[in-house]
Amino acid sequence: MSERSGAGAAPADRVQLSGALRDLCEEANQAHLATVLPDGSPHSVPVWIGIEGERVAFLTDPGSRKARNIARDPRVAISVTDREQPFTMAMIRGRVVDRIEGDGAWEIIDRISAVYTEGPYPRGEQRVVFLVEPEHLTTTAY
Secondary structure, rough: EEEEEOOOOOHHHHHOOOOHHHHHOOOOOOOEEEEEOOOOOOEEEOOOOEEOEEEEEEEEOOOOHHHHHHHHOOEEEEEEEEOOOEEEEEEEEEEEEEEEEEHHHHHHHHHHHHHHHHOOOOOOOOEEEEEEEEEEEEEOOO
């Protein structure tokens, strides 16, 4: 099974996070985020993800390599693999459209953390949340 959706459609046909893709993003699955380094090469790291409305959310240290890359170039790609069935996966390409800090970020971070750890995210480290507007989606299951 494969499902594809792409950019270039009219705003009413905006890419939707639904079905198997939404399920993958709302569970404690393996996700990797790719950003673009200053020299144009890719930078890929594992991240926790969640869904906020129709956007994919992830958290990071505000001074991390990925945060610096996004400040310069908001294009990202996220791959998600089902932890129980590694041949069920999704690929998301899009742009970071929002950076959330402070109490608003911690509310989202705690929701994401609860999925992965069944508890709130430990305080003591500075964190921000980035929201990705999907432009192209692909889901596959074998």
